[in-house]
Amino acid sequence: MRTPTPSAKTARQAQRCLSVGDLQARARRYLPRVIYDYLEGGADDEECLAENPARLRRHKLRPRYLVDISNRSQRVSVFGRDYRAPFGISPMGMLGMVRQGGDLMLARVAAQSGIPFILSGACNASVESVARDAPGSWLQFYPCKDLAIERDMLARAAGAGIGTLVVAVDVPLHSKRERNIRSGWVRPYKPSAAVILEALRHPAWVARYLRHGIPVMENFLPYAPAPISARALTGFYASQVPAAHGWPMVERLRRQWRGQLVLKGILAAEDARLAAFGAAGAQRAVDILRGELDLTLGQIGCPDVRELGPRFLWQAGP
Numbered sequence: 001m002r003t004p005t006p007s008a009k010t011a012r013q014a015q016r017c018l019s020v021g022d023l024q025a026r027a028r029r030y031l032p033r034v035i036y037d038y039l040e041g042g043a044d045d046e047e048c049l050a051e052n053p054a055r056l057r058r059h060k061l062r063p064r065y066l067v068d069i070s071n072r073s074q075r076v077s078v079f080g081r082d083y084r085a086p087f088g089i090s091p092m093g094m095l096g097m098v099r100q101g102g103d104l105m106l107a108r109v110a111a112q113s114g115i116p117f118i119l120s121g122a123c124n125a126s127v128e129s130v131a132r133d134a135p136g137s138w139l140q141f142y143p144c145k146d147l148a149i150e151r152d153m154l155a156r157a158a159g160a161g162i163g164t165l166v167v168a169v170d171v172p173l174h175s176k177r178e179r180n181i182r183s184g185w186v187r188p189y190k191p192s193a194a195v196i197l198e199a200l201r202h203p204a205w206v207a208r209y210l211r212h213g214i215p216v217m218e219n220f221l222p223y224a225p226a227p228i229s230a231r232a233l234t235g236f237y238a239s240q241v242p243a244a245h246g247w248p249m250v251e252r253l254r255r256q257w258r259g260q261l262v263l264k265g266i267l268a269a270e271d272a273r274l275a276a277f278g279a280a281g282a283q284r285a286v287d288i289l290r291g292e293l294d295l296t297l298g299q300i301g302c303p304d305v306r307e308l309g310p311r312f313l314w315q316a317g318p
Contacts, residue, residue, distance in 0.1 A: 006018060007072065009211070010197060010280045011280045014211075014280040014281050014283070014284040015284065017281070017284055017288075018288070019237070019288060020285050020288055020289065023108070023275075023281050023284060023285055023288075023307055024275075026281070027039075027134065027275035027281075028040075028106050029202075030202060030204060030205055030275065031098065031197075031202060031275060032195070032198060032199035032201075032202045032205060032206075033184045033195075033198050033199075033206055034184050034185050034191065034195050034198070034199065035098060035185075035205070036099055036275075037179045037180060037182075037183045037185065038094075038097070038177075038180055038183075038185045039098055041177055041180060042177070042179075043175040043176060043177055043178075043180035043183050044175070044176055044177075044178060045178065046167035046179065050226045056118065058261070059313055060214055060314040061296070061300050061312055061314070061315055062298060062300070062311070062312055062314045063299055063300040063301055063312075064301035064302070064311075064312070065301055067301035067302075067303065068303065069297070069301060069302075069303050070295050071303060072294055072298055072304070073303065073304045073305060073306075074086060074290060074293055074297070075104040075241075075305070076305060078116065078307065079163070079260045081136065081162060081163075082114075083114055083115055083116060084113065084114030084115060084289050084290075085113070085114070085115050085286075085289070085293065086293075087115060087289060087293075088110065088115045088116030088117060088118065089106050089109070089110050089115065089116070089117045089118065089282075090118055091109075091119065091121065091123075091140040091166070092106075092117045092120055092121035093120045093121070093122030093123065094120075094122055094123075094215070094217075094234075095120065095123065095124060096124035096125075096126065096215025096216075096276060097207070097214075097215060098275050099240060100208055100211075100212045100215065101125070103119060103120070103123045103124055103125035104125050104129060104133055104134075105131060105279045105282065106132045106282050107119065107125075107133060107134035107137050108134055108279070109152075109282040109283050109286060110130060110134060110137070110139070110286075111133075111135065112135065113283065113286045113287075113290075115132060115137060116136075116137075117130075117136075117137045117138065118137070118138040118139070118140050119137055119138065119139050119140060120140050121139075121140045121141050121142040121168060121241070122142070122217065122237065123217070123219060124215040124217055124218060124219075124259065125219075125317065126218040126219055127139055127156055127157050127160050127162060127219055128156065128160045129218075131157075131160035131161045132160070132232050135161060136163070137162065137264075138162065138164040138165070138166055139157050139162045139164070139165055139166065140166045140167075140168055140264065141153070141157075141165050141167050141168065141253075141313055142168050142171070142240075142241040142242060142243070143155075143167070143241070143242070143243040143244075143245070144240045144241060144243055144309065145239070145240050145241070145243045145244075146223070146240060149220075149223045149240060150243075150256075151226065151256060152222075152223075153219065154253070154256050154257055158257070158258065158259065162259065162269060163259045163260055164259060164260040164261075164262060165253070165257050165259060165260065165261050165262065166262045166264045167250065167253060167261065167262065167263050167264060168264045168265060169218065169245055169250075169263050169264065169265040170264060170265025171241075171242050171265075172242055172245045174238070174242070176298055180249075183218075187234065187235060189231060189234075213230065214230040214231055215230065216230045216233060217230075217233050217234060217237055217308075220233060220236060220237050220240070221233065223236075224236040250263065266310070293305070298311055
């Protein structure tokens with residue numbers, strides 16, 4: 001399925017957003033609360049969601065002036081591939097509920113912007129379609145309980161041209177997402193009357209949902225008993241992941257996967273929050289981040305992002 005090209009009106013509206021926070025606010029107005037909470041929420045009481053940005057704010061930059069910053073570079077190299085900026089788009093599961101075709105949309109934005117894109121292990125688009133439309137994409141992978149499914153999924157990814165596998169080791173069990181439970185986003189998905197009434201306040205999203213229905217998890221469709229509904233397919237997926245973790249699992253995947261292998265969860269990862277204005281909004285978020293980074297590099301006297309280091313940080317006193 002082709003993602004529609006943003007209209008001129010949508011592109012103009014996206015350009016009025018001056019920060020990622022502006023885009024986030026527009027996404028909140030566009031999405032029903034049950035979907036926005038799923039996208040924005042975290043596990044349990046969400047302390048990590050508040051702590052992560054708070055820790056980043058503690059680091060203060062120390063500018064170096066009288067430096068030639070007429071030419072500034074954000075280019076970095078990861079696994080032998082050059083990227084135009086040192087950030088990318090992280091995996092987001094069931095993105096089709098946020099926006100139809102969202103996986104492919106963000107993959108294309110990343111490819112056009114020259115930044116990494118990681119397709120979620122709980123995506124709606126197939127790995128083949130993403131690899132075709134956005135060569136160089138990465139794949140997040142959840143080990144499966146059925147090893148035959150796991151082997152075939154890895155073979156499909158390699159055959160499609162995926163070079164980097166991101167193994168999620170930070171979900172040994174399904175987490176308790178209290179915000180989702182309160183808003184009704186739990187299996188089996190049977191929205192209450194209150195959830196439906198609240199969703200009706202977001203007619204643009206509702207119109208898309210009524211037109212397309214529940215998005216299908218295309219990667220797992222070949223392995224589920226047929227025929228199966230999109231709703232039941234999510235249950236089949238949940239029956240397969242998470243599988244048992246441990247270093248033997250990593251060794252097994254390393255034997256099967258000949259490309260780059262990344263373990264997600266050994267260190268904390270930054271979240272990317274996109275939804276508003278579709279492809280135009282995603283592109284605007286990338287442009288904002290690149291523009292802010294370029295401005296910061298110039299202001300602190302660092303012409304190349306690869307030169308960043310402790311010398312650009314204020315050191316706390318004793």
